[in-house]
Amino acid sequence: MQTPIPFYLDEILEKVRYQDGGAVADYIPQLAAANPSYLGAALCTTTGHLYSAGDDEEEFTMQSISKPFIYALALQEYGLEEVRSLVGMEPSGEAFNELSLNRDDHRPVNPMINAGAMTVTQLINGVDSGVDERVEHIRKYLSRLAGRDLTIDYQTCDSELEHAERNLSLAHMLRNYDIIQDDAHDAVMTYTLQCSTKVTVKDLAVISATLANGGTQPITGEKILDADVCRLTQAVMSSAGMYDGAGRWMAEVGIPAKSGVSGGLLGTLPGQLGIATFSPRLNTEGNSVRGVEAFKLLSQEMGLHLMATDQRYGVAPIREVEIIDDTAIVRLQGVMNFSAAESILYRLEDYEITAEQVLLDFSQVTTVNRIGRTMLKEGLRRMREAGFKIGVIDPDELIKDRTMRDGTQVRRDDTEDFMIEGEELW
Incomplete structure (x- = not known):
């Protein structure tokens, strides 16, 4: 059985594909030449399952999406107190390139705006590090x-440096208040090279899932960051990752997120997954138009809002499989949300089921949300199409809507073939 998740991502992309608002970032010549029709999405679970759709192999530069991950690296290398002595943690309510610092101590307000990001970048690999060594440390x-x-896309970097007057102004301002020590041009060069790192939408989903997984890369299994670092980084993303639209974003979408002007957008759901989209057209806040709409749909249809009351997880959703x-009776337990359903479908692919009939037993399931049921x-x-008879043991009638995606109604059947221990199956 092929998992339906890539097909679901395709459906999301088709729903937003014909939204033609916004424009590519025209203030950077290399980005202005981007194909505005590109559209891709990817999702990676903390268990290491990666799904994608659309233009998922197309590379683009990270731009500001790199900011939370470099902030996490600075926290890992220096600790919160030292990093916070240079960069605040409060939302700014301002544009990403605003020429502003805290009035009292002249620190950048947070690490997600350009002034804060440049300050954080200058910490990496030691404050005495040269540009080449620091950039290579970040790339690795x-x-x-x-x-x-x-x-690293050096053409994009050169293109950005030709129009870097505002970032140079920020760097000079930071040097003036002894926030950074490097030459202003070196600081901007390092930061711009960092932003010019090339990724695909699948890379972004995996990188996001590493944060969501407490710092353990879900596919390689490498422990890269401490769990506390990931928690702090996602907290700052939730309040400042979408700049002056961060409050509205958390209310409507409810996923800690970060955008970039090349069209990338990523989000994390702690303990569950990382999500990413790619579409170059931007709104006035510098966020991908179609990416924002795709995230809204994903949040609503998959029940991913961080404040949703049904986001409980932690119990293995398959208790046992009995022949x-x-x-083959697949006995389920706990809450059936997106993560649980994804795990069930993925694990069912691993079982070499030779029985004629597959039944999902909901007897020990507490609740089923809409995306889990779907x-x-x-x-x-799909198992029925593969030749199996299908059914459920559902004594509490948790599956009330029995219409499947092909429009057919799931029927109840009292014949002997669909009866086990007196339970009615479909």
């Missing part, structure tokens, strides 16, 4: 997060 670190060797005669029904439908 981002490669570990992605699980593959990432490269009785020609029937995914499980789609999984059953």
Whole structure:
């Protein structure tokens, strides 16, 4: 059985594909030449399952998406107190490149705006590090997060440096208040090279999932960051990752997120997954138009809002798989949300089921949300197409809507073939 998740991501992309608002970032010549029709999405669970759709192999530069991960690296290398002595943690309510610092101590307000990001970057690999050594240290670190060797787009970097007057102004301002020690041009060069690291939307999903997984890269299994560092980073993302639209974003979408002007957008759901989209057209706040709409749909349809009351997880969703005669009974437990349903469908692919009939037993399930129900029904439908008889043991009638994605109604059947221990099956 092929998991339905990539097909679901395709559906999300098709729903937002024809939204033609916004424009590519025209203030950077290399980004202005980007194909505005590119559209991709990817999702990576903390168990290391990666799904993608659309233009998922197209590379683009990270831009500001690199900010939370470099902040995490600075926290890992220096600790919170030292980093916070130079960069605050409060939302700014201002544009990403605003020329502003705290009035009292002249620190940048947070690490997600350019002034704060440049300050954080200058800490990496030691304050005395040269540009080349610091950039290579950052590139290797981002490669570990992605699980593959990432490269830097020097053409994009050169294109950005030709129009870097505002960032140079920020760097001079930071030097004036002894926030950074490097030459202003070196600081901007380092930061711009960091932002020019090339990724795909699949890389972003995996990198995000590493944060969501407490610092353990979910595919390679490498422990890269401490759990406390990931918690702090995601907290700052939730309040400042979407700049002056951060409050509205958390209310409507409810996923800690970060955007970049090349069209990338990523989000984390702690303990569960990382999500990413790619679409170059930007709104006035510098966020991907179609990416924002895709995230709204993902949050609503998959129940991913961080404040949602059904986001409980931690119990293995499959209690056991029992074979009785020609029937495989998959006994489920706990809450059936997206993460649980994804785990069930993924694990069912590993079982070499030779029985004629597959039954999902909901007797020990407490609740089923809409996306969990939809995914499980789609999984059953695909198993039916593969030649299995399908059914559920559902004494509490948790699956009330029995219409599957192909429009057919799941029927109740009292015949002997669909009865086990007196329970009615479908």
